[in-house]
Structure formats: structure tokens, C-alpha cells
Amino acid sequence: MAQRVALVNNKGGVGKTTTTVRLAEALAKTGKRVLVVDMDPQGNASRRLGWAYNPDDAKATISEAIQADRPGAVASVVQPIGWDVEYASRIILAPARLELENRMSEAGVVGAWRRLAKGLEGADDHVDYTLIDCPPSLFHLTQLALAAADSVVIVTEPEYDSAEAAGRVRDFIAQRAVELANPDLELAGVIVNGMQNLGSHADQLAYIRETFGGLVWDPVVRHRSLIVDADGDEVPLSEVRGDKASEVRATYELLAQTMVKAVPTR
Template identity: 50%
Template structure:
């Protein structure tokens, strides 16, 4: 199953969601792919899979426009242990920006789906999208089975999430992926005791009926520490790190159940 992790606003914690869900799925015994569809390449770096200058990346796989073209671009997660055994990364460099200029080419929006064809059978694939609804995100949506929206509980974040929901609803047919749907909305970077967050969280169920997932991901320094250290949360061996890893494990279990219903 492929899940495009999206938001139409930057700074929502989207890449942190992808990286930590991948870790939680691997800890649960799942085989996971992370496709980095963001030219910033932050998911690649945080997973210890930043590509060398001569290494093929997702950009070259898309440009090739051939079935299975991504096969040789996957690399192991650099964390070691079960993570390297179970997580593969389709990495990105900033050159991925060049693919945006192909948006007007007939059929270009299908190129990532073609590149990944046959490469991730039986695996859970998380696609880390840029904070936009442009060509790169559309490439991911065409390739995906479902969309997971990450939302910071503030006005701009909720507006961005609403735009993603509306885009999927209104344009799945246009993307030649009519079964594409929003599987869930996950509140992220939630700050305890902040009035505006409490207020916005109360209204999420109204904005996104039956779509809000729990637990909410709190704003905690350990998430940034793990990202900067290029390491999984559980490796930090602190109580806050274990608590956050347990929260992601609950979300990962939700993804596993979703995968079983689609199979």
C-alpha cells in the first residue's frame, strides 16, 4: 500500500511524521519504503540515506519514464539494525525541482507511478510530499492508494489541510486515480496548554468528519533531536523519546489495519 503524506502548508511536521511512522512500522516487523518527493530531501537525510553525487535518485527515476525505473535507486536506511533491514529509501536531491518543468508534458503526472511499478510489492510505502499541491505532489497522488494529511492545529495549518482534502475530492478523477481518498488527518506539533491549539483541536472533527486520527503528535524537543542526530526516537533512550515512539507506534498500527482492509 502507498500513502502520500501531504499538507499545503510548510512546517507542519509532515516529514517527521513520515520518518517516525517508517521507524514504527519497521519496529513492528513491517517492510517499509520511503519515497522522498520533496526536493529539500529532508526525509532522505533524516533516514541516513542522503544520496552521493553520482547516485540515482527519485528524480532520475521519474525522468526515465519507464516501468520499474526506480528499482536501482532505492537505498537502505542508514540507521542500522532492523531499520536498515526493513526500511528502504527512494532518496531525493534538490535537482528533483527540475521535474516541475515537465508538468505540461502529456502523461508526465504518471511517471512516478510507472517508475515505482513492481518495486514495492508487499511493502508499505510512505511518500513524503512537498508542502504544495503542484506537480510533485500530484506525481505522488497518482502513485498512491491513499492520502494522510498532517495538520498543525492553527488556522493556517487547518486551511492547508482543507485544501488537500478538497483537492483529492475534486481531482482524483483528473489524476486518473479515482479510488484515491483521504484516509486520515493527524494533528501534529500540538502544544499542551496553548489555547489556540486546544480551540482548534476541538473543531477538527467538524472540519474532517470521521477522519481525525489519534493520538495527536505533541511538539517535543526529542523529535528534533532524533532528526538532527539521524537516528530513530527509540535510540535516544529517554522517557520522552519512548513516549513519542509509542505514539507513532499507535499511528503505525492504524496504517497496518488500513492496509489489511485494502488488501
């Protein structure tokens, strides 16, 4: 049975999707089997994993699985990713399209916040980790993820607005997990992304460490253009070349090791 981890922040642009994709890659390289559930209607995680919607051969996505409102529905939308590397076979994807926005209108329907949890029942028993990439919100789509997750990892940048938004996520979990019928939901860690050699970043990193203490995972992810390039080109980091390529790969591999320790498989 998978450990389900939601990657969350209440602010956009902090690197949630990049972190989700690169943790999935690093975990798969160690032999772990990973399901990525794309809960962001932008579908960026899906695209970066090499998936593309083909209207001539249309396949259902996570939106249809949630709409189905039945146990195990996610299994019917899971697809392979598009990378051509050996470990890609250990990553599977429940992709998203903009149509996922339509699920927002169901926020007031009784029990709708449980539909992802219900859809994952039995659908991820054969993987080690289910990583759920959330939109930059704490509303319905993210609540679907939080109701289904075992743990939350906050992804933030060392900037004031991002750090404040991370605090809102922490408080939301503490105050609302019971209302999502998930009282055991825990904050497993905080990943700091996009670190640069700026005085303001150093100050905000110190603030994040003071606020979250031992929950801040090391190493911090440095801002590197090759990460942006890999995301844009929809390729794994193992195919990236450059002076900092080995450093970047090592960063995510160490973070994946931390995840395995913080959220051990069952």
C-alpha cells in the first residue's frame, strides 16, 4: 500500500511541480515505484513527465476519476510516462488537463472532498509512493488531496510571501484535517526551493528554519537554469548535461532519501 504524500503551498511559482517530478524521478532511480497524481488543472506535472493529451485517442484523466465517485476509479486513468529511460517504467501518472477545473463546482456536494481518497482505494496498492501535485490553493482540489494523503510536504521558496503561505498550509492542516476526516494527516517536511546567493534569501531561509525547525529538509534546492531547462524540455535529469548537473541530481536524490526516512513505506 502506497504512502500518499501531497506537495502543497498556498502560493504559486514556488516549485511544487518541479519538486514532485524530480522526487518521483529520484525515488524511481532507487527502485521505488511511484504514482504521480496531477491535481493542478495546468497539467504541468503531466507534461513534464512526457505525457500529452491526444484528442484523436482521448484517454480519461484524474478529472474523470474524481467525477466517477467510486472506489478504485483512479486505476482506470493511470498511464505510463513518456520518458525514455530505464527507471521510467517505475513511474506512472494520473494526468490532468484544464478540465479538472470543473471539479471545483462540486465543492458544495456532500462528501465530494472524499472522491480522490475513494478513487485511490486499491488503485495505488502496487506502488511505494503516491505523490500528489497540488494547485496553489487550499480550496477544493487541494482538499481532495489532503483528504487522501498520509503526509504533506510543503514546498516553498526563501521569500516572504512563499514562507507566509507555507505557514498557512501548516495551520490549515492543524485546524482542518479533522474536518477532512483525516485526523492523522501530518506535516512530514518542508523543502526550500530556488535558493540564490541573496541576503534576503538567507534571511528568509533562517526564518523558515526558525518557524519549522527540524521539519526543514536538507539540502536546500539551489536555483539552477538547467532545472528550468529540463522541465521545459520534458526530460529526466539523467539526460541533462552541464557543470551543475551532477549537483542537481544529487540534491534530489538526497531529498528522496530524506522522504524515505520521514515517510517510510508500509
